[in-house]
Amino acid sequence: MSNKMKAIMKREPKMGAELVVVDIPEPSDSEVLVKVIATSICGTDAHIYKWDRWSQSRIKTPMIFGHEFAGEVVKIGRNVRGVKVGDFISAESHIPCGYCKVCRNGQMHICTNLKILGVDTQGCFAEYVVIPEICAWKNNKDMPPHIAAVQEPLGNAVYATLSSEITGRSVAIFGDGPAGLFSTGVARAAGASMIFLLGTYEFNLNIGKKMGASRTINVLQEVEYINKIIEETEGDGVDVVLEMSGAEKAINEGFKVLRKGGTFVAFGIPSDEVKLNFAEALIFKGANVIGINGREMFRTWVKMKELLNSKKLDPEPVITHQIPFEKFNEGFELMLDTKDHKAAKIVMRL
Numbered sequence: 001m002s003n004k005m006k007a008i009m010k011r012e013p014k015m016g017a018e019l020v021v022v023d024i025p026e027p028s029d030s031e032v033l034v035k036v037i038a039t040s041i042c043g044t045d046a047h048i049y050k051w052d053r054w055s056q057s058r059i060k061t062p063m064i065f066g067h068e069f070a071g072e073v074v075k076i077g078r079n080v081r082g083v084k085v086g087d088f089i090s091a092e093s094h095i096p097c098g099y100c101k102v103c104r105n106g107q108m109h110i111c112t113n114l115k116i117l118g119v120d121t122q123g124c125f126a127e128y129v130v131i132p133e134i135c136a137w138k139n140n141k142d143m144p145p146h147i148a149a150v151q152e153p154l155g156n157a158v159y160a161t162l163s164s165e166i167t168g169r170s171v172a173i174f175g176d177g178p179a180g181l182f183s184t185g186v187a188r189a190a191g192a193s194m195i196f197l198l199g200t201y202e203f204n205l206n207i208g209k210k211m212g213a214s215r216t217i218n219v220l221q222e223v224e225y226i227n228k229i230i231e232e233t234e235g236d237g238v239d240v241v242l243e244m245s246g247a248e249k250a251i252n253e254g255f256k257v258l259r260k261g262g263t264f265v266a267f268g269i270p271s272d273e274v275k276l277n278f279a280e281a282l283i284f285k286g287a288n289v290i291g292i293n294g295r296e297m298f299r300t301w302v303k304m305k306e307l308l309n310s311k312k313l314d315p316e317p318v319i320t321h322q323i324p325f326e327k328f329n330e331g332f333e334l335m336l337d338t339k340d341h342k343a344a345k346i347v348m349r350l
Contacts, residue, residue, distance in 0.1 A: 007126035066125030067118035070148030155295035157182030175245030188212025
């Protein structure tokens with residue numbers, strides 16, 4: 001093995017990224033070195049690529065970004081016990097300290113000192129990446145790499161969707177990006193009675209049908225969709241709202257279609273402060289609100305593994321593109337094309 005590797009780096013504080021050659025990192029005593037086989041592009045990566053306001057305030061260049069991947073362990077630190085060379089792993093991108101009150105309360109995914117792979121540390125858009133042993137999730141050897149690579153975002157959907165009682169319940173999912181599409185599949189696998197998927201792209205909404213949506217709604221074309229959802233739920237509204245977009249309009253309308261005493265699951269991250277009629281949306285409605293950050297370590301991963309093994313959950317339709325690692329610019333262009341939108345989840349193969 002050479003001591004050099006290819007990597008996609010945000011070298012300078014400006015739009016875009018570069019393919020560079022850098023040293024292969026060395027794992028510490030509690031880390032593992034992984035040869036990346038497949039890695040997928042996340043919305044966070046698109047923000048970093050665009051170099052928007054959030055990225056400018058958070059990312060320190062030069063930096064290798066990316067946090068969704070699967071690969072083979074090729075070297076381990078001397079204190080590593082649960083992972084061995086040759087293991088096929090995916091990564092939990094949340095890196096906990098393990099010592100704070102939150103971690104010791106069984107909530108490592110929202111650790112007080114949380115770091116995120118590819119945001120606060122060097123990431124996985126590279127031929128090799130180093131991660132802490134605690135973040136390595138062992139996969140079955142026969143799992144296709146492109147499926148293994150999207151388990152991190154799929155886990156978001158599993159956590160969000162199963163955070164409330166879903167079986168036999170009506171659900172409205174706001175957002176037709178990969179998170180919303182994955183959540184549609186999870187809701188179907190969990191036995192939701194009616195699944196409304198709301199979004200803005202016909203390409204993605206058609207994927208939503210394959211994932212199990214009972215009804216897809218293009219909010220740019222259907223004017224009276226709030227009333228229609230309420231009518232189709234016998235005038236009550238849905239039992240559960242999964243807000244996966246972070247758009248202020250979607251948040252407000254999500255509460256409008258939620259029945260009294262229903263559950264609102266908040267996953268999408270707004271780009272700015274949100275104006276909300278707090279009394280009408282929450283108090284008078286008796287709404288239950290659940291905030292979702294990442295995945296539970298590792299309860300979500302166990303549930304996801306069982307759903308995938310059962311074949312009740314199939315993320316394949318959401319993965320619309322697999323491209324060579326070196327063509328990363330094409331992948332980002334596909335993601336950022338909002339005019340002629342023809343992509344959902346994009347996986348890069350090494």
